[in-house]
Amino acid sequence: MKKIEFIFGSALLLLILVGALGILQMHTHPVMPIEPFESAEGIPWRLLVALYVFFVVSTTGFCIIISLGEVFGFTKLEPILKECMLMALVTILVGLMTIALDLEQVMRGYFAIAGHVNTTSIMFWMIMLYVLYVIFLIVEIWFYFYDDLIKQREERGLRGLVARVLTIPKASETKDFAKVIGFVTVFTAIIANSNLGALFGVNYIPLWHDPLLPVHFVLSAIVSGAALSVIGVYITDFARGVKIEGERYEAIQMLRVILGFSIVVMIFFTAWKFVTKAYPNSTLLSREAALPFINGEFAFNFWVMEVAVGLLLPLILLAAPQIGRRAEGVFAASLLTVTGIFFLRIDHVMGGLALKLITGMSFPSPVYHPFEIMATIGFFALTILLYYVVYKLMPMEVGE
Amino acid sequence: MNRRNFLKLIAGFLPAVALVRGQNAGESHKSYVMVVDVNKCIGCGKCVVACKVENDVPMDFKLSRTWIEGYAVKEKIPIEESDVKKEVLSTSKNPFLDKSWIETTRGRKTFYVPKLCNHCANAPCVNVCPVYARFYTKDGVVLLDKETCIGCKYCIVACPYGATFTHPEQKVTDKCTFCYHRIKRGLKPACVLACPTGARVFGDVNDENSEVSRLVKENRVAVLKPEWGTFPRVLYIGLDSYVVE
Numbered sequence: 282m283k284k285i286e287f288i289f290g291s292a293l294l295l296l297i298l299v300g301a302l303g304i305l306q307m308h309t310h311p312v313m314p315i316e317p318f319e320s321a322e323g324i325p326w327r328l329l330v331a332l333y334v335f336f337v338v339s340t341t342g343f344c345i346i347i348s349l350g351e352v353f354g355f356t357k358l359e360p361i362l363k364e365c366m367l368m369a370l371v372t373i374l375v376g377l378m379t380i381a382l383d384l385e386q387v388m389r390g391y392f393a394i395a396g397h398v399n400t401t402s403i404m405f406w407m408i409m410l411y412v413l414y415v416i417f418l419i420v421e422i423w424f425y426f427y428d429d430l431i432k433q434r435e436e437r438g439l440r441g442l443v444a445r446v447l448t449i450p451k452a453s454e455t456k457d458f459a460k461v462i463g464f465v466t467v468f469t470a471i472i473a474n475s476n477l478g479a480l481f482g483v484n485y486i487p488l489w490h491d492p493l494l495p496v497h498f499v500l501s502a503i504v505s506g507a508a509l510s511v512i513g514v515y516i517t518d519f520a521r522g523v524k525i526e527g528e529r530y531e532a533i534q535m536l537r538v539i540l541g542f543s544i545v546v547m548i549f550f551t552a553w554k555f556v557t558k559a560y561p562n563s564t565l566l567s568r569e570a571a572l573p574f575i576n577g578e579f580a581f582n583f584w585v586m587e588v589a590v591g592l593l594l595p596l597i598l599l600a601a602p603q604i605g606r607r608a609e610g611v612f613a614a615s616l617l618t619v620t621g622i623f624f625l626r627i628d629h630v631m632g633g634l635a636l637k638l639i640t641g642m643s644f645p646s647p648v649y650h651p652f653e654i655m656a657t658i659g660f661f662a663l664t665i666l667l668y669y670v671v672y673k674l675m676p677m678e679v680g681e
Numbered sequence: 682m683n684r685r686n687f688l689k690l691i692a693g694f695l696p697a698v699a700l701v702r703g704q705n706a707g708e709s710h711k712s713y714v715m716v717v718d719v720n721k722c723i724g725c726g727k728c729v730v731a732c733k734v735e736n737d738v739p740m741d742f743k744l745s746r747t748w749i750e751g752y753a754v755k756e757k758i759p760i761e762e763s764d765v766k767k768e769v770l771s772t773s774k775n776p777f778l779d780k781s782w783i784e785t786t787r788g789r790k791t792f793y794v795p796k797l798c799n800h801c802a803n804a805p806c807v808n809v810c811p812v813y814a815r816f817y818t819k820d821g822v823v824l825l826d827k828e829t830c831i832g833c834k835y836c837i838v839a840c841p842y843g844a845t846f847t848h849p850e851q852k853v854t855d856k857c858t859f860c861y862h863r864i865k866r867g868l869k870p871a872c873v874l875a876c877p878t879g880a881r882v883f884g885d886v887n888d889e890n891s892e893v894s895r896l897v898k899e900n901r902v903a904v905l906k907p908e909w910g911t912f913p914r915v916l917y918i919g920l921d922s923y924v925v926e
Contacts, residue, residue: 384831386831389829392811485906485909
């Protein structure tokens with residue numbers, strides 16, 4: 282192991298430790314007791330739920346990008362599909378871990394499999410669909426990597442061992458199978474993702490209650506997936522000391538087009554969502570839900586982080602030929618977009634809950650507990666570390 | 682076990698099953714409701730304290746199965762937000778006796794609205810719970826199985842009345858049960874018993890001789906947030922329109 286890798290790995294482990302401490306504190310002390318809305322200020326779903334949404338929507342985004350390249354003939358994306366697959370796997374696993382650790386009674390999760398389930402609950406279907414998605418994704422990855430794993434078997438050390446273990450089951454025509462499974466995976470991912478949108482469709486929360494919300498979730502998944510793919514590929518090549526050129530450059534340029542187009546649609550969605558909700562003749566609750574974003578407690582998050590940083594600035598960077606044609610320019614735009622998307626998740630989850638239910642009620646402002654922030658940092662570090670480990674173990678560079 | 686013994690066992694078991702089923706069938710005729718007369722509530726908070734003591738609810742302002750909202754209205758038709766002043770009582774410390782509350786509400790119409798879980802007939806919390814931890818009893822009460830609850834907090838999000846919270850020690854959600862352990866023994870809920878003015882009345886609305894039946898017949902009753910179609914079992918007498926909203 283190189284010295285730089287050791288330092289990098291140690292720093293990530295330290296951050297994961299910080300996150301683990303945050304989670305431990307959240308579960309062993311009532312640091313954030315949840316209270317009835319009307320009797321006190323309180324938001325039951327907070328930063329970790331927003332983080333969960335961020336991760337699972339991102340995994341759907343990756344899956345859509347993968348399917349475009351693998352199934353739907355966007356051949357320019359093929360050179361980056363392996364990275365996207367690993368990132369899809371890592372984000373869904375960390376996402377599920379995030380929501381599991383946000384549960385007050387995480388050890389009772391077995392109810393979901395043991396049959397004590399409520400089939401009218403959207404949350405039950407969310408669990409089932411994401412579990413199904415993980416299974417399909419793993420099968421797809423196995424088929425896709427199979428030929429390269431066969432080549433990797435000859436290597437010594439851990440990589441060779443991993444390849445030998447993973448190739449114990451035999452298969453042929455694996456790429457064709459990967460395509461079929463890839464179609465099933467993206468289908469499951471989109472259903473799971475739109476189901477997640479429906480989960481937020483609580484009818485008395487006007488910011489959430491919107492028939493377009495599931496569609497909005499799928500759209501934001503494309504934005505999120507495209508931007509994170511660019512970031513992942515760019516950082517991977519940077520760490521490998523390889524300049525992005527040739528086929529991988531073409532793939533980045535294809536992602537630039539997808540990202541730019543989906544950001545434009547996203548701008549329309551965002552604008553009309555708030556225009557219809559804040560229109561003077563909308564219902565009182567609808568206006569009260571929208572106004573904190575326009576000129577209230579969430580205004581900075583919305584105008585600066587979501588709109589300026591997350592949508593407008595990246596669009597300008599992507600559209601400007603001199604910036605957009607450079608991989609660094611697309612990377613910068615993607616970084617801004619992901620920042621905006623992260624704030625979109627926070628605003629969606631916490632802003633939706635923090636509305637006035639009755640005239641005269643004080644407004645709960647968005648406050649983040651230090652333990653939540655620690656846990657969030659830990660989960661991000663875990664995502665990077667897991668990706669790094671999986672990247673090292675899988676045959677990513679075989680045949681290059 | 683031979684055939685004779687097996688048949689004996691069955692013969693002994695069947696009447697017992699029939700008895701239990703008969704009891705349940707009898708109970709299913711009951712339909713518990715609580716009638717709250719807003720005109721009688723003086724905002725003393727005895728119900729809040731009684732509930733906390735009876736049900737082991739922490740003496741924390743933020744955690745209450747029942748609470749009282751005090752309203753002070755400036756104009757007859759409030760237009761601005763400042764026209765309505767609202768304060769909440771959910772501990773033994775009574776903010777309505779506070780000097781600032783009295784000063785700022787002088788000259789306004791003031792009244793108190795006790796609130797609790799509405800035990801909706803179409804309860805959002807029951808519908809959304811992924812593990813069936815929330816359920817209806819045959820007499821219409823919405824209960825929580827604390828051994829099953831995974832603490833996902835979806836019920837807190839889904840409840841339009843804000844009547845559910847996470848118990849900080851038990852690490853599961855908690856809410857009013859109409860003191861189910863008491864009413865099954867023929868006793869009144871703790872809050873009803875503690876109310877000095879009789880603002881809260883509890884009973885079986887299917888029983889024509891019960892006080893709740895009489896109150897429902899003789900008064901115009903309203904429910905909170907009827908627009909969500911939850912069909913609450915907590916009925917209010919003398920409720921102002923914007924509290925209903």
